[in-house]
Every structure is written in structure tokens, then in C-alpha cells.
Amino acid sequence: SLSLYSHKSHICRVTDPTRVITAEYEQFYVVNVYVPNSGQKLVRLDYRRTWNDAFLAYCKELDEQKPTIIAGDLNVAHSEIDLANPKNNRRNSGFTDEERGDFTTWLESGFVDSFRRFHPETTGAYTFWTYMGGARKRNIGWRIDYFVTSERLMENVVASEIREKVLGSDHCPIMLLLAEPKEDKEN
Numbered sequence: 001s002l003s004l005y006s007h008k009s010h011i012c013r014v015t016d017p018t019r020v021i022t023a024e025y026e027q028f029y030v031v032n033v034y035v036p037n038s039g040q041k042l043v044r045l046d047y048r049r050t051w052n053d054a055f056l057a058y059c060k061e062l063d064e065q066k067p068t069i070i071a072g073d074l075n076v077a078h079s080e081i082d083l084a085n086p087k088n089n090r091r092n093s094g095f096t097d098e099e100r101g102d103f104t105t106w107l108e109s110g111f112v113d114s115f116r117r118f119h120p121e122t123t124g125a126y127t128f129w130t131y132m133g134g135a136r137k138r139n140i141g142w143r144i145d146y147f148v149t150s151e152r153l154m155e156n157v158v159a160s161e162i163r164e165k166v167l168g169s170d171h172c173p174i175m176l177l178l179a180e181p182k183e184d185k186e187n
Helices: 045-065 097-107 114-118 151-156
Strands: 011-016 020-024 029-034 068-073 111-113 145-150 157-162 174-178
Touching (some): 020 045, 029 045, 045 068, 045 097, 068 174, 097 111, 111 114, 111 151, 114 145, 114 157, 145 151, 145 174, 151 157
Parallel strands (some): 029 068
Antiparallel strands (some): 011 020, 020 029, 111 145
């Protein structure tokens, strides 16, 4: 499920009540998202790719107005480093060349995977583990939850972390810490 908690005032609009919540703050947008997965045997891959294109267009439109933070379950492990068993998952939902290529398009469109910016070589950093086979205990997981930010916002990002020790779900929380924006020196 999607949720967005804030102690600052903002304007919130629900673009798709099952998938996207957008909050507008004075200096940036936050878009909380659950990206549809491609399904078993990739039966929804075409739908997923169409959805990816539309969602990227929406986020780019927001980004033209002010910096944007995309937060949530993007249902893709972008690189081999982002899952425990890449060779065994090459054509599985969340690790297809198509899904990974779509995520690369995001990164080539002015957005940044904030965790990888701070932790480019960190292995074993996952946000999702299946309940089957003791995967979490053995850290056999996937990193599919992200904070993707506008490149120009990265100067205010202090940290992007995974809270893997927090239990209660098959996913764990992720954290993005922002510094107060620098004062405009001309004013």
C-alpha cells in the first residue's frame, strides 16, 4: 500500500489511487509510487512498459516545474549488484532487460538512484526478501525500493539508506535525508 507522512504542509493529489500519490512542497515534489510488476511468466510486461513510459513522462513534467523525488517500490533491480542471484533471475519479473533498460532511461533523463550515488559498490543491500526459504535471514534479496531524485536536488541529499534491520514486512524501509536548501544569496 502507499502512504505519505509529512509534518510540513503540502498539497497532495492522488494521480492513481492504487499506484501514485504526489505531494507538492514549496521547493520540490515527492511522488510515492508502487510500480506494477510484470507478473509471473511476464504476462504483464507490455503493460508494465507502457506504464513506465507514462509515469516517466509525468515525473519529467513535474521536474520541469521543480525538483522531484520519486519514492517507493519500483519493482526493478537495476543492476546485478541489486539482487542476490542475478544469473537465476535474468528473465524473471523485476530483472528483465526491458525493465532494467526502462530504469536506465530514467537515469539518462536527469534522475539519480540516490542509494547508488552514495553506495556505488555496496553489495548485499536489499529492500525485499521473499517469505519463502528463510530468504531474509540468509539475505537472499532484491533492491527494488528506491529514492530516485532530480539530479539538481542531489546537492541537498545528505544520505540515502536502507533500514534492513526493521522487520514487519517482506520489504524494509528506506530513508532519504535532505539538508535545508541553501539560502538564495541574491535575496
